[in-house]
Amino acid sequence: MITLSASELMTINIGPQHPSTHGGLHVEAVLDGEMVTDAIVHLGYVHRAVEKIAEGKTYVQFIPYTSRLDYLASHLPTLGYVQAVEKLMGIEVPERAEYIRVIMAELSRIASHLLFIGSMAMDLGATTGLIYCFRDRERIMDMFEMTSGQRMIASYMRIGGVAEDVPEEFYPAVGSFLKDLPAMLKEYDGLIFGNEILQARVKGIGRLTAQDAVAYGVSGPNLRACGVDYDIRKAEPYGIYDRFDFEVPVAQGGDCWDRIMVRVEEIVQSARIIEQAVNGLPAGEIKAKTPRILKAEKGAEVYHRIESSKGELGYYIVGDGSEKPYRLHVRAPSFINLAVLPLISRGGLLQDIIANIATLDPVLGESDR
Amino acid sequence: MESLFLDIAQTLTGWLQSLGLSAVWADFILLIIQFACVAGIVTINVIILIWLERKVSGFIQLRLGPNRLGPWGAFQTIADAIKLLTKEDIIPTRTDKWIFRTAPLFFITVAMMLYLVIPMGDGMQIVDLNIGVFYFISLASLSTIALLMAGWSSNNKWSLLGAMRSVAQMISYEIPLTFSLLGVIMIAGSLRLSDIVAAQSNIWFIVFQPVAFITYFIAATAELNRGPFDMPEAEQELTAGAYTEYTGMRWALFFLAEYTNLVAVSAMASTMFLGGWQGPWLPSWLWIIIKTYIIMFVFMWIKWTFPRIRMDHLMSFSWKVLLPVSLANIVVTGVGIYVFKWMGWC
Numbered sequence: 258m259i260t261l262s263a264s265e266l267m268t269i270n271i272g273p274q275h276p277s278t279h280g281g282l283h284v285e286a287v288l289d290g291e292m293v294t295d296a297i298v299h300l301g302y303v304h305r306a307v308e309k310i311a312e313g314k315t316y317v318q319f320i321p322y323t324s325r326l327d328y329l330a331s332h333l334p335t336l337g338y339v340q341a342v343e344k345l346m347g348i349e350v351p352e353r354a355e356y357i358r359v360i361m362a363e364l365s366r367i368a369s370h371l372l373f374i375g376s377m378a379m380d381l382g383a384t385t386g387l388i389y390c391f392r393d394r395e396r397i398m399d400m401f402e403m404t405s406g407q408r409m410i411a412s413y414m415r416i417g418g419v420a421e422d423v424p425e426e427f428y429p430a431v432g433s434f435l436k437d438l439p440a441m442l443k444e445y446d447g448l449i450f451g452n453e454i455l456q457a458r459v460k461g462i463g464r465l466t467a468q469d470a471v472a473y474g475v476s477g478p479n480l481r482a483c484g485v486d487y488d489i490r491k492a493e494p495y496g497i498y499d500r501f502d503f504e505v506p507v508a509q510g511g512d513c514w515d516r517i518m519v520r521v522e523e524i525v526q527s528a529r530i531i532e533q534a535v536n537g538l539p540a541g542e543i544k545a546k547t548p549r550i551l552k553a554e555k556g557a558e559v560y561h562r563i564e565s566s567k568g569e570l571g572y573y574i575v576g577d578g579s580e581k582p583y584r585l586h587v588r589a590p591s592f593i594n595l596a597v598l599p600l601i602s603r604g605g606l607l608q609d610i611i612a613n614i615a616t617l618d619p620v621l622g623e624s625d626r
Numbered sequence: 627m628e629s630l631f632l633d634i635a636q637t638l639t640g641w642l643q644s645l646g647l648s649a650v651w652a653d654f655i656l657l658i659i660q661f662a663c664v665a666g667i668v669t670i671n672v673i674i675l676i677w678l679e680r681k682v683s684g685f686i687q688l689r690l691g692p693n694r695l696g697p698w699g700a701f702q703t704i705a706d707a708i709k710l711l712t713k714e715d716i717i718p719t720r721t722d723k724w725i726f727r728t729a730p731l732f733f734i735t736v737a738m739m740l741y742l743v744i745p746m747g748d749g750m751q752i753v754d755l756n757i758g759v760f761y762f763i764s765l766a767s768l769s770t771i772a773l774l775m776a777g778w779s780s781n782n783k784w785s786l787l788g789a790m791r792s793v794a795q796m797i798s799y800e801i802p803l804t805f806s807l808l809g810v811i812m813i814a815g816s817l818r819l820s821d822i823v824a825a826q827s828n829i830w831f832i833v834f835q836p837v838a839f840i841t842y843f844i845a846a847t848a849e850l851n852r853g854p855f856d857m858p859e860a861e862q863e864l865t866a867g868a869y870t871e872y873t874g875m876r877w878a879l880f881f882l883a884e885y886t887n888l889v890a891v892s893a894m895a896s897t898m899f900l901g902g903w904q905g906p907w908l909p910s911w912l913w914i915i916i917k918t919y920i921i922m923f924v925f926m927w928i929k930w931t932f933p934r935i936r937m938d939h940l941m942s943f944s945w946k947v948l949l950p951v952s953l954a955n956i957v958v959t960g961v962g963i964y965v966f967k968w969m970g971w972c
Contacts, residue, residue, distance in 0.1 A: 269783045275865060291787070291937060382853060382934025388687040448931070454854055455933045607787070608936050611863050 266294060269607075273302045277380040277611050280621030284598065286610060296602040296610055298595055303625040311585035316342050316551045319585070321412040326587065327623040328410055330369035332361040332401075333565040334587075334623070335414040340495060341561035341572035342416050345553050351542040354418035355497045359534045360431070361404070361413060362563075363527040368397040369566035370520045370527075373618045377517065378449045380615040381458055386449040393441050396434050403427050416551060418544030431535055435528050442521065450517070459513035463601040463613040466511060473600070474593045477568025478519045479617060483511035489564040500537075501530045516616040552580050567591050567618060591624035631911060632749055635660075660752050664741045672885040673703045679926055686930045713874035718781065721871065725779035730872070730879035733772035737886035739765055744893045745819055747903045747911030758819035759811060762894060763804050766849060769887065770796040773851075776880070777868040788867025791857040791937060795848055798944040799855075803845035805952035806838040809959040810898050823902035832899040835959070839899045841952045843924075846891045848940070851884065853929035857937060892921040 267288045272278035281302025287295040307326065311319050323338040324331040336358055343350060350358075371394040378386025398408040404423050405413035413420050449455060465475070467483040480487060488505040490498045506522035508515035553576025562571035568590025577583035594617050602610045635656060642652040677692065677700055684691025692699030717723060743758040745751040755761050770793055777789020811817060813834060814825040825831075832839050848855040859867040869880050896902060896917035903910035935943070 267783060269787075277863070291791075378933065382856075383932065384683075385687050385930050386933075388689065392688055449933075452933060454935045454939075457939055458933065458936050606937065608863055608934075 271610065273299075278614060279376065279619060281625070282595075282614070282619065282621055284610060284614070286602075286607065288607060291607045293602050293605050293607060293610060296599045298598050300592070300595070300621075301625055303621045305626065307626045308585055308587060311582055313581065315580045316553070316582065317416060319582075320414065320416075321410070324410045324412045325622060326589070326626065327369070327565060327567060327570070327591070327620045329372050329620055330365035330566040331409060331411045332358075332365040332413060333369075333563065334570060335412060336362050336496075337561065337563040337565065337570045338572055339414045339416050340563065341559055341574055342551070342553075344561050345557055345559040345574055345576060346416075346551060348417045348545055348547055350418055350496075350545055352539045353422075353541040354543045354545075356534050356538045357404075357419050357423060357543065358414065358496060359498070359501070360423075360531055360538075361401075361411075361419075363531045363534070364397050364400060364431075366527045366566045367524050367531075368394050369618075370524050371397075373520055374445060374449065374517070377612075377615040377618075378455070380611050381455055383449060383452070383455065386445070389444060389448060393437075396430070400427060400430050400434070403430065415544055417547040418542070420544075422543050428535065431531065435532055438524070438528050442524065445521075450521070456514065458608070459517060459612055459616065461510075462513045462605060462609050463516075463616065464510065464512045465597055465601050469597065469600060470511070473597050475568070475597055476590050476593065477564065477566070478523060479516055479568065479594050479597075481506065482508045482515040482519045484509045489562055489569060493562070495561070495563055501533050503527075503529050513612050513616040516618075520618075550580050552576075552578065553582070554578060562588065565590060567620060567623065568594055570623075587623075587626055589623045589626060591619040591621070592626075595619050595624055629748070630909065631747065657752070664738060664752070668738055668741070668886050668889070669882065671889060672882050673707065675885045675888070675922070676703045676706075676881075678922075682923065682926045683930045686927070707878070710875050710878040715876065716871075716873045718871055720781045722779035722781070725775050726871075727876075729772050729775035729779060730876045730883070732775065733769055733883040734879050734886065736765055736768045736772065737883040737890065740887070740890040740894075743819055744890065745823055745897060745902055746893070746914055747909070750903075750911060751820060754818060754820050757817045759807055759817045759822075759898075762819075762890075763800075763807070766803075766887070766891070767796065767800050769883070772883075773868050776872070780868070780871040782871050784864045784866070784870045785868050788857070788859065788864045788870070791864075792851065792868060794937075795851075795855065795857050795940060795944075798941055799845045799848035799948070802841050802944060802948035802952045803849055805949070805956060806835075806842040806845060807898060808952075809835045809838040809955050812956070812959050812963060819897055819902075823897060823904065826901040827904060830899065830901040834962075835899065835955070837951060837955045838959075839895070841948055841955070842895060842899070845944075845948060846895065847925065847928065848944070850887055850891055850925070852888070852925060854932035854935045855940060856929075856934060857940065863934075888922060888925060889918060892918045892925065895921050 269286050269288055271284040271286055273281040273283040278284070283299040283302060285297040285299060286293055307322055310322060320335060320338065323334045326334040371390045375387040375390030401411050402408050403426060404421060405411040465483050467485050470480050470483040470485060484507060486505055486507045489495070491505055503526045506519050506526060508519050555576065555578035557576040558574065560571055560573045562569050569588065570590055571588035573586040573588070574582050575584040598613055598617060602613050638659065639652050639656055642655055643649065680702070681691040681698070692702035695701040695705055717726060740762060742752045743755050743761050773792040774789045777785040810822060810831050813831060814822040816822060851857065851859065859869065869877055872880065893914060896914060900917050903914040905913035
């Protein structure tokens with residue numbers, strides 16, 4: 258008897274060199290026609306042994322490396338690191354420095370989310386969306402250049418404060434940016450989110466339940482898109498975040514569309530925080546008086562976490578009595594968020610994997626470390 | 627100016643006959659010259675079109691586009707063409723070499739053959755077939771085979787997926803494309819393109835057939851593999867789809883063919899719906915160029931604004947929306963023609 262065989266499965270490698278994997282991400286997709294039966298994520302193409310490097314550097318020398326983790330929001334990983342070290346050594350940060358840190362961190366978050374919108378549009382084929390988002394992100398990059406002299410990899414935070422005070426021209430720049438922000442979002446709405454083709458491609462795609470999200474340890478906007486109201490800025494406020502009035506946007510669906518919408522709403526809320534911080538910026542010192550050589554006690558350990566643009570970014574540092582850490586570990590949100598990619602991609606189409614990668618918003622520099 | 631090209635042809639025929647050739651041979655040589663002209667014009671036009679596409683996309687994307695080489699970067703495409711010509715021609719080892727080599731040639735040949743029937747001006751048609759529209763549609767669908775050849779012979783999974791997509795897509799969109807042209811054919815009562823143009827001397831068919839024009843436009847976008855229907859290439863998903871393994875001039879031939887198809891389909895749209903070469907004041911060949919370029923600009927505009935549609939949405943859109951709409955259009959046109967005749971209006 259002749260049996261008609263079922264269609265054969267085809268394994269296809271998306272990446273590590275691929276236009277829409279945002280760096281060296283390798284997804285091994287098992288396809289039945291265009292249906293995805295499995296998607297296996299292979300990581301490590303951008304591994305630079307950052308955690309090992311930390312053991313050979315002093316606490317101060319390691320700051321530039323942290324900027325290179327999440328290079329799309331470079332102030333955020335640096336902020337997490339310096340706060341962890343301050344916690345370890347009990348260093349008080351001056352008021353003005355705290356405010357400047359908040360402004361920079363939230364500007365980074367907006368920059369990262371703008372890039373998210375742009376690259377998401379690009380991955381779904383709307384190349385023009387990318388350029389519009391880059392145009393607006395450019396203004397934030399200019400502001401970073403004013404304060405730190407660097408545009409992307411700023412390394413601006415210092416243990417005990419920040420490197421430089423903000424210059425005079427920074428205030429009008431940030432003011433005009435916040436003023437133009439609603440118009441920008443409206444423009445994206447017309448060009449990107451309002452498009453029916455795009456909505457059809459992201460609505461109901463890559464659905465992640467709240468239960469699965471919590472079980473996998475997903476954090477950040479990806480978690481809040483599933484209906485879990487959890488933001489470290491509210492749940493465990495670090496720095497001076499308890500002084501600001503803002504909301505945590507939460508969506509219920511857990512699909513790609515919700516992941517996009519949560520981030521758009523976060524841009525608005527970040528703008529609110531920046532406005533309050535700029536208005537309340539006190540005069541004074543920008544850096545605490547710290548000893549020349551920073552040493553942690555032997556056996557002292559700390560875990561400090563912040564809400565980065567990608568999720569819960571944590572630093573675990575163990576001191577050994579010298580000026581270098583004994584061990585440093587980074588809890589990278591991109592790495593843990595990527596773990597759900599197979600889960601949400603199974604049963605979808607090949608084109609949905611692209612939408613899923615784009616809306617999970619991984620940064621491979623952070624995920625591979 | 628009106629009969630510039632016709633006069634040139636007349637002079638050439640006269641000169642050939644004065645050399646002692648019979649009328650048949652003179653016509654034959656003239657035909658070869660006409661073919662050569664089509665090939666030349668198509669190639670030059672593509673160079674202009676690629677430059678135009680870059681400028682248009684630059685304008686839409688708040689960029690400048692090419693602006694270094696020549697005035698407004700006009701020579702950039704020529705430089706690119708030279709680069710492509712001098713590039714190494716890689717044929718991967720495990721490919722089906724014979725098919726791999728012929729696929730781009732097949733594609734460009736089919737694309738150029740479309741120009742045989744398109745009237746590019748008053749009396750400026752290489753062959754005025756009595757089944758012109760039928761010829762155009764059947765040749766346009768042949769390009770599917772070229773893409774399938776490229777995808778299959780490359781022995782690459784991305785290429786194969788791209789080829790499979792293009793076959794599914796082009797076969798589905800062939801039907802609404804044909805049906806949208808049927809309405810025009812019913813009104814004109816002829817498949818001959820010169821008759822269709824002549825029937826539009828008073829009023830353009832887009833007035834009677836607005837729905838058909840829109841369905842034709844959408845189906846043609848899919849037929850051309852242009853965004854938002856650029857499934858076979860789908861850069862962000864399939865790297866380069868059916869063209870992944872191609873390099874240098876072979877790869878460029880695919881692009882050449884795609885732009886050639888773009889011009890042909892746009893010229894066809896202006897012939898069928900926008901009155902062809904007819905228009906006041908300007909010479910007829912200039913009119914069709916203007917109309918064709920306007921339609922091509924709209925094609926570019928759409929490509930650079932919309933995201934890519936998903937494959938299954940693409941198929942269901944064709945079968946569930948475009949096909950019923952174009953069928954309904956045929957019914958309405960038929961009833962309309964009957965009513966018009968009955969009332970004695972035409």
